[in-house]
Amino acid sequence: MDDLIDLTLLERYITGETSPGETARARAWIEASPERIAEVDAYRRILNEAAAITPAGFDVDALWARLDRRTADSRAKGATTQPPKRPAPFLRYAGTTAALVVTLGLGALVGHSVDLAGRSSATRAYITGAGQRETIMLPDGTHVTLAPASTLRVLRRYGRATRDVALEGEAYFSVVHDPAHPFVVRTRNASTTDLGTNFDVRAYLGDSAVRVAVVEGSVSVRGNDRSRSGAVVLRAGDLVTVPASAGLQLTHGADVTSITAWSQGHLVFTDAPLRDVLPELSRWFDIEISAPDPQLASATLTASFRDEPVGDVLATLAGALGVQYERAGRTVTLRRPNTRHR
Amino acid sequence: MVLRVRAGDRQAFEGLFRAYADRLCQYTASVVRSRAVAEELVQDVFADLWTRREQWDVRTTVARYLYAAVHHRAVNQLKRRALAERWATAATPAPGEDAPAMSTRSEPVDRHVEHAEFRAALCQALDRLPERCRVTFILRRQHHLSYTETAAVMGVTLKCVERQYTKALRLLREALAAHL
Numbered sequence: 448m449d450d451l452i453d454l455t456l457l458e459r460y461i462t463g464e465t466s467p468g469e470t471a472r473a474r475a476w477i478e479a480s481p482e483r484i485a486e487v488d489a490y491r492r493i494l495n496e497a498a499a500i501t502p503a504g505f506d507v508d509a510l511w512a513r514l515d516r517r518t519a520d521s522r523a524k525g526a527t528t529q530p531p532k533r534p535a536p537f538l539r540y541a542g543t544t545a546a547l548v549v550t551l552g553l554g555a556l557v558g559h560s561v562d563l564a565g566r567s568s569a570t571r572a573y574i575t576g577a578g579q580r581e582t583i584m585l586p587d588g589t590h591v592t593l594a595p596a597s598t599l600r601v602l603r604r605y606g607r608a609t610r611d612v613a614l615e616g617e618a619y620f621s622v623v624h625d626p627a628h629p630f631v632v633r634t635r636n637a638s639t640t641d642l643g644t645n646f647d648v649r650a651y652l653g654d655s656a657v658r659v660a661v662v663e664g665s666v667s668v669r670g671n672d673r674s675r676s677g678a679v680v681l682r683a684g685d686l687v688t689v690p691a692s693a694g695l696q697l698t699h700g701a702d703v704t705s706i707t708a709w710s711q712g713h714l715v716f717t718d719a720p721l722r723d724v725l726p727e728l729s730r731w732f733d734i735e736i737s738a739p740d741p742q743l744a745s746a747t748l749t750a751s752f753r754d755e756p757v758g759d760v761l762a763t764l765a766g767a768l769g770v771q772y773e774r775a776g777r778t779v780t781l782r783r784p785n786t787r788h789r
Numbered sequence: 790m791v792l793r794v795r796a797g798d799r800q801a802f803e804g805l806f807r808a809y810a811d812r813l814c815q816y817t818a819s820v821v822r823s824r825a826v827a828e829e830l831v832q833d834v835f836a837d838l839w840t841r842r843e844q845w846d847v848r849t850t851v852a853r854y855l856y857a858a859v860h861h862r863a864v865n866q867l868k869r870r871a872l873a874e875r876w877a878t879a880a881t882p883a884p885g886e887d888a889p890a891m892s893t894r895s896e897p898v899d900r901h902v903e904h905a906e907f908r909a910a911l912c913q914a915l916d917r918l919p920e921r922c923r924v925t926f927i928l929r930r931q932h933h934l935s936y937t938e939t940a941a942v943m944g945v946t947l948k949c950v951e952r953q954y955t956k957a958l959r960l961l962r963e964a965l966a967a968h969l
Binding site for chain 1: 804831832955
């Protein structure tokens with residue numbers, strides 16, 4: 448390849464980590480010739496595929512059982528018995544490592560960490576693609592499970608006064624409560640503040656409203672348009688939707704188990720209109736699935752899926768709805784029987 | 790989390806282990822090319838951490854600290870096995886070691902044969918990269934560390950990481966020319 452452009456810039460362009468200026472520079476270079484477009488596609492394929500390789504998992508339960516036995520003796524001693532000693536070589540090593548780098552502040556390193564190669568550190572973003580789900584542990588021990596096609600930005604000021612994160616997509620939060628540093632999820636239409644709790648926030652761009660559902664504890668939700676809505680406090684089993692241009696709508700006794708089942712790998716639909724189901728399935732199984740027939744789009748579906756092959760999902764879907772489907776690679780079209788030949 | 794572990798909170802320690810064990814084992818296994826050795830090394834790091842928890846001082850992220858600790862041990866292990874030259878030069882899996890088991894767990898879509906072939910070719914090409922290149926690429930691309938973090942974990946400069954990463958990309962591109 449022509450060396451006029453830095454390969455690291457190109458790589459960051461491909462993975463979406465460039466600043467607007469860099470993006471423009473990369474685009475200009477790429478679009479100058481068709482070979483370059485093909486070249487970038489080749490690199491993109493390598494990068495995406497490499498990130499998707501998942502080696503076989505380890506048996507963490509068994510490993511913990513062994514470690515638990517092995518460290519059981521020092522457990523009995525408690526925390527106060529050992530006098531401070533000179534740090535062991537291993538710890539000294541870690542100390543030098545720490546001194547070597549500028550602390551960027553935060554972040555467990557799951558998901559896709561974006562910090563512009565260390566040059567800018569305003570936020571760190573965790574990004575899941577279609578078909579991916581990821582659990583992140585933030586430095587305070589808070590766990591966040593990200594649904595497919597979602598982005599969680601951890602703002603640089605995280606933990607200083609408040610613990611601010613910004614979400615697009617859906618995430619399940621299990622927050623380590625700390626009244627001195629409130630945990631706040633910022634989304635398109637609303638912000639949600641933790642009051643000690645497990646909750647789900649959903650704010651996909653295609654959704655008509657932001658939705659917050661509480662499994663345990665409570666949260667406070669405030670619309671971003673403060674002239675229209677004050678804050679409401681939600682408790683376990685409560686659900687609130689926040690449309691762009693209306694007040695908050697609170698529901699008590701919602702089926703929060705189904706709503707959050709996705710975080711355990713279960714996708715549950717209960718009388719859900721197909722127009723809502725299809726974008727969800729597309730995100731989960733990394734396909735483009737559509738139902739051009741408007742009548743079909745308003746049909747409802749009750750079904751649950753797990754991590755299963757997309758072929759099985761489509762077969763279940765077609766069976767439940769009494770429809771046929773055509774599949775060409777990642778594109779799937781649902782049709783009612785006979786409509787095709789009319 | 791760090792504070793709780795330092796205070797001797799067993800639950801926090803277990804939580805920390807469970808949150809990181811799989812990733813750290815994956816990474817260590819890709820360096821030492823043995824899953825059994827990787828399991829031992831990662832447990833050593835945590836056992837040591839528990840023993841010396843009062844002095845545990847994380848001035849960086851927990852993840853970076855843990856990756857650096859296992860990386861250090863993994864490289865030492867390689868040296869002890871008199872395989873240091875492998876670190877400096879090209880790599881071929883040692884006979885008798887278990888191959889870096891690559892499976893396609895939790896693949897969301899049943900994809901085409903062509904895709905499987907591409908992935909197999911990529912795994913093979915990755916495996917043949919010079920050691921430093923390979924480790925850099927794995928940390929950055931499969932463990933999602935930034936350049937800075939990768940540099941800190943490997944104990945090299947940022948420039949070196951960029952150079953190794955770019956080299957890895959070029960080599961992979963060349964090796965996979967027939968598939969792209």
